[in-house]
Amino acid sequence: MSGLLEEMTEKALKHNIPLSVQVDLTYRCNERCVHCYLDHHDHGEMTTAEIKHLLEEMAEAGVFILTLSGGEIFLRKDFFEILEYARRQLLFCVKLKTNAILIREAEAARIRDLGVESIQISIYSHRPEVHDAITLVPGSLKRSIDAVRFLKSQGLRVILANVLMVNNAQDYKGVRALADELGVECTLDPTITPMMDGDRSILSLNVEHSALREVFRDKGLVGDVDDFCSIAAPATEDVLSSTPCSAGHTTCYVSPYGDVFPCVQFPLPTGNVRKQRFIDVWRHSERMNDVRSIRLKDLSTCTSCTHVSSCTRCPGLAYMEGNMRGPSSQDCEKSFARTGVPSANMLAKKRHAPNLIQIQALSAPASATA
Amino acid sequence: MSKLFMARNPRVAARALDGEMMIMSAKDSTLFTLNRTATILWQSADGTTPLEEIVQNRICTEFDVEASAALEDAEKLARDLAGYEILQISDTPIQQGKGSGDSR
Numbered sequence: 257m258s259g260l261l262e263e264m265t266e267k268a269l270k271h272n273i274p275l276s277v278q279v280d281l282t283y284r285c286n287e288r289c290v291h292c293y294l295d296h297h298d299h300g301e302m303t304t305a306e307i308k309h310l311l312e313e314m315a316e317a318g319v320f321i322l323t324l325s326g327g328e329i330f331l332r333k334d335f336f337e338i339l340e341y342a343r344r345q346l347l348f349c350v351k352l353k354t355n356a357i358l359i360r361e362a363e364a365a366r367i368r369d370l371g372v373e374s375i376q377i378s379i380y381s382h383r384p385e386v387h388d389a390i391t392l393v394p395g396s397l398k399r400s401i402d403a404v405r406f407l408k409s410q411g412l413r414v415i416l417a418n419v420l421m422v423n424n425a426q427d428y429k430g431v432r433a434l435a436d437e438l439g440v441e442c443t444l445d446p447t448i449t450p451m452m453d454g455d456r457s458i459l460s461l462n463v464e465h466s467a468l469r470e471v472f473r474d475k476g477l478v479g480d481v482d483d484f485c486s487i488a489a490p491a492t493e494d495v496l497s498s499t500p501c502s503a504g505h506t507t508c509y510v511s512p513y514g515d516v517f518p519c520v521q522f523p524l525p526t527g528n529v530r531k532q533r534f535i536d537v538w539r540h541s542e543r544m545n546d547v548r549s550i551r552l553k554d555l556s557t558c559t560s561c562t563h564v565s566s567c568t569r570c571p572g573l574a575y576m577e578g579n580m581r582g583p584s585s586q587d588c589e590k591s592f593a594r595t596g597v598p599s600a601n602m603l604a605k606k607r608h609a610p611n612l613i614q615i616q617a618l619s620a621p622a623s624a625t626a
Numbered sequence: 627m628s629k630l631f632m633a634r635n636p637r638v639a640a641r642a643l644d645g646e647m648m649i650m651s652a653k654d655s656t657l658f659t660l661n662r663t664a665t666i667l668w669q670s671a672d673g674t675t676p677l678e679e680i681v682q683n684r685i686c687t688e689f690d691v692e693a694s695a696a697l698e699d700a701e702k703l704a705r706d707l708a709g710y711e712i713l714q715i716s717d718t719p720i721q722q723g724k725g726s727g728d729s730r
Contacts, residue, residue, distance in 0.1 A: 260657045267644055275643075320641040320648055349639030349650045371637035371652035413655065 268318070268506045274538050275506040276321035277314055278520050281307065281338065282512050283327040287355050287391040289378075291421050291461045293451045294327065301512040304334040306530065308341050310510065313534040315346040321373075325353035325520075327512070336366060343370045351376065353417070356403035357396055364406035374413040376443075377404060380423075382430035390423055404438050414440040420471065421448055421461040432476065446471055447586055450576050452523050462586065468593035487595050488566035495565045496553035503571060504547035508538065518547045522572030524580070547571065550581060557583050561600035563591040632680075632704055632713045633673035633720040640668070649712050658712065663689075664703055671713055673720035677704060 268275040282301055283294045302310065314322070322342055329335055329352065342348045352367070356377045359367075367375065377400055381387040387397035407414050416438075418424075418431045428444055435442035446468055450456045463471075471477060478484040499505055503519035510516050514530040516537045517523060526544040527537030538544065550571065556579065558564055568591075573584035583601035592598050598606075634640075637652040647660040647668055660668055663685060670680040681697045689696070707713040714720055 258657060260659060264643060264648055264657070264659070267646075271644055273643065315641070318641060318643060320639065320643070320650075343639075344636060347638070347640045371639070373639065373650065373652065373655055 264320075265502075265506055271318075272539065273318040273506070274314070274508055275319065276323070276502075277319045277508055277510065278323040278325055279307070279310070279510045280325050280327060280512050280520070281329050281332050281335065284331045285326065285328045285355075286331060286357060287328070287393050287396060289380075289391050290423065291390070291419060291448050291458055293449050293458070295451075295453065296327065299513060301332075302514050302530070304337060306514065307334075307338055310514070310529050310534060311338075311342055311346055311348070313529070315348065317535045317538060320349055321351065322348035323351045323353060328358070329354055330358035330363070336370075339367075339370055339372070343372070349373050353378075355391070355396070355400055356407075357393070357399040359403035359406060361406050364403070364410045364412070367407065368410035368412055372412065374415055375407055376415045376417050379416040379418055379431055379434070380421075381427040382434040383427060386424050386427055390421075401434075401438070404440060408439060414438075416440060416442045418442060418444050419448070420444060420446040420463050420467075422463055422467075423461065425463045425467040428471065429474075429476075444471070444477060446590070447570075447573075449521055449573065454523075454576065456576075459586075462589075465589065465593055468590065472590075472594045485594050485596075487562060487597055491552065491565040496559065497551055499548075500550055500552060500555075500569060500571050504544050508544075510534075516541070516544075518544060519572050521570055522547070522575055522580075524572075524575055547580065555581050555583075557601050557604060558599075562597055563588075563595070563599055567591050567599070628717050630677040630701055630704060631673060631675070631716050631719050632667065632671035632677060632708075633716075633722050634668065634671050635711050635714055636722070638712055651711060653711055656710075658710065660712075663700070664707060667700065667704055667707065667713070673714075673722045677701060 265275060283296055284298055285296050339350065342350055350372050352372055352375045354375065354377060379387065379400060380390045384397045388394050404414050416431060416435045418428055420428055432442050446463055448458055448462045450459060472485060473481050475481055503522050508516055508518055509520040510529060514528045515525050516527045516529060517525060524543055526541040529537065552564060553559055558569060567587055569587045570584050571580050573586055574580055574582050577585060583599065585601065588599035588601045592602060639650040641648050647665040649658045649660060666684050667680065670684055677700055678697055681700045682693060685691065685696050685700060686693055704713060704715055708715045
């Protein structure tokens, strides 16, 4: 984060302003990614007028960075109408998340004209047979890469987003090389999240410990490996009094149905913009304020963990495990893979694990006689 | 001194935060914050009001400054903001496209 943006974020935190919001325009999609956490059926998306009204309320509330995502945003026939309103009328800094397979030269030119800040495109592998087997759409890698070239030729900032899973665990270096060849940025996310309805079956796609360990020791990704993998110094009082992440503090998420959540990975409904003003949900929702009240020192188990000051613990994932103040096991696994030291949560689980083999002393038969 | 007209560059993102205007350039995502005087210029940059009038009606009324010195400073500031592609400047009125954005 740049120094100035950090300063603005501090100011937004102080004044309780939602500086950055993600709005999913639709959950419909033209890909069927094996790891996706969404239900792609349309259960009553907000209309164009409802979205424009929401954007006006968000601008009024002080939202500066607007991320438009989905589902696949280009499946909305009114997408450019919404984008134009967000940029030209309300002056948001707009970021897009898309699979880009519907972006051709004309769409790329229009995105450029509207001054979009960046376009993040999901790419799972540099090999069509791997990428297309994840999206379940033959030819999707080629179409997405063609779109990257169209966008790049317009001078736009493009970021390849690579989600790591068992299906593509060996390909992240190939994706990075592809990004270099295309002259674009690349991010890597090694976390598969549960479905929004709580179904955890897709978590089996998470990469194994050894693959995660390898990723965390890749100099090209983490820079100074020794520093990245070192155990953090014990948490100070300041660290323990800090907030776990920006969810509910300077950021939030709005679904295509108008539900407001602290974050896209935190499915705790806090209100609905079809029934309430956005700013009222942001400021007065009891649930939002509950999320906002969490400090590192309040966390059960994690407060005493070696990794508390360096852990990437996601409160949304913890919530999906049953307690927003509890540990997020997936982040425990990451801290373990990074440092080799198990988390307090992992040790506690081990202590309470039932013995698989129960050995009991044989008592002597009462009526035994010589 | 010839008249100077200013219009907001439609390619930037902008929002007021605690009385300070945040501006992000679409060209290279550079973030700027504008001081009070620059914020007034930004908010008044409608393409048709001459800078001289903005200085007279908005700057001299808010700050205790002499008009000619204020105009000189404002013109330098407007040219600086144009250099960062935050404002467009011209010695003739600037036609702005549909939806030139609000200034909140």
